[in-house]
Amino acid sequence: MGLFNRERRAQASKEELAPxxxxxxxxxxxxxxxxxxxxxxxxxxxxxxxxxxDRTGLLVGERDVPLAGVAIALDATVPAIREAAAAGANVxxxxxxxxxxxxxxxxxxxxxxxxPGAGVWAAIQHKVALMDFHTALDVSPLASQVLPALLGFxxxxxxxxxxxxxxxxxxxxxxxxxxxxGSDGPxxxxxxxxxxxxxxxxxxxxxxxxxxxxxxxxxxxxxxxNVVGASLAARADCLVCGEVRYHQALDASLAGLAIVxxxxxxxxxxxxxVLADACVRAGVPxxxxxxxxxxxxxxYPEAIRL
Numbered sequence: 475m476g477l478f479n480r481e482r483r484a485q486a487s488k489e490e491l492a493p494x495x496x497x498x499x500x501x502x503x504x505x506x507x508x509x510x511x512x513x514x515x516x517x518x519x520x521x522x523x524x525x526x527x528d529r530t531g532l533l534v535g536e537r538d539v540p541l542a543g544v545a546i547a548l549d550a551t552v553p554a555i556r557e558a559a560a561a562g563a564n565v566x567x568x569x570x571x572x573x574x575x576x577x578x579x580x581x582x583x584x585x586x587x588x589x590p591g592a593g594v595w596a597a598i599q600h601k602v603a604l605m606d607f608h609t610a611l612d613v614s615p616l617a618s619q620v621l622p623a624l625l626g627f628x629x630x631x632x633x634x635x636x637x638x639x640x641x642x643x644x645x646x647x648x649x650x651x652x653x654x655x656g657s658d659g660p661x662x663x664x665x666x667x668x669x670x671x672x673x674x675x676x677x678x679x680x681x682x683x684x685x686x687x688x689x690x691x692x693x694x695x696x697x698x699x700n701v702v703g704a705s706l707a708a709r710a711d712c713l714v715c716g717e718v719r720y721h722q723a724l725d726a727s728l729a730g731l732a733i734v735x736x737x738x739x740x741x742x743x744x745x746x747x748v749l750a751d752a753c754v755r756a757g758v759p760x761x762x763x764x765x766x767x768x769x770x771x772x773x774y775p776e777a778i779r780l
Contacts, residue, residue: 506757508565508603509537511544514756515567515749519610523636523645528609529571534594535603541565544753546746547766548739550604552584552596554766559600561764566597567753569745571606609636611745612695615644616752620744621693621714624673625666627651633692633704648694648701650708660687663732666712674740676774681723682732688712695741698733702726716741743769 512532521530544565545558550572558566572593573586580591582599589595597604611617613636622629632646653661664684671677691712692705698715702722705713706729713731716738723733750763 506541508539518752519607524610533604534597543762545764548768555596558602565603568606572604613645618649622651625669648692651691653688660689679735681727
């Protein structure tokens with residue numbers, strides 16, 4: 475007992491003699507790291523929910539580096555990586571992964587079309603970690619509510635059960651929705667298309683009769699894929715999606731399923747706000763989050779005035 479007390483007194487004396495700076499180094503305040511952010515986001519968007527072919531979480535970067543800031547974008551392009559670094563962020567958080575197949579060559583190019591590892595090269599060069607949550611985000615209830623909320627639809631259940639590990643209730647691709655009608659009856663396809671134009675700022679491509687009534691609609695971000703068949707099985711009147719193959723849309727519309735095609739990026743850019751909210755919940759201060767604008771990669775010719 476006496477020896478224990480002597481050791482405690484000796485330790486107290488050492489602490490009294492230690493400079494204040496040494497005290498701070500001895501008891502550092504916990505700071506969020508790049509790996510810590512990845513782990514926190516995986517709780518919202520588990521890797522087990524993603525498709526087997528997908529890339530989820532931290533792809534490029536050092537886990538133990540303190541987090542300086544987060545830039546959020548849809549795609550991890552070389553310009554986005556540079557913009558993230560210029561904004562003081564050392565993490566670029568995206569919906570789409572920087573790559574699916576491992577790059578086979580690395581060079582300082584402007585695009586992965588010129589070198590498949592151009593994005594990885596730029597990320598290492600600018601010390602920006604690359605992190606994404608792709609299909610794990612797609613199947614989450616947080617993401618699947620975005621399109622219905624933007625369009626004023628009442629979201630119900632998912633129409634496609636994920637092929638990954640997301641078996642929990644409420645997770646899946648495509649959200650079946652009730653479309654509110656007016657005093658003169660149900661909305662028409664023309665009204666639904668007008669809602670989309672107003673919400674996304676660009677005219678969609680529409681398959682089906684503009685006069686057709688729309689009481690139920692399926693909302694799905696990105697590529698429609700097997701959501702088309704599921705929408706037909708659910709007897710939905712309309713599918714609002716990012717993109718759909720021509721013959722798939724043709725056959726579905728002839729079967730009575732109207733399709734409103736927003737554009738892949740247009741449908742998924744709102745998911746960046748979901749990622750930003752997840753970062754705040756993970757402990758990233760809002761002032762350290764920057765949203766990169768990738769909504770102008772293309773345009774319709776009629777929108778250009780010469």
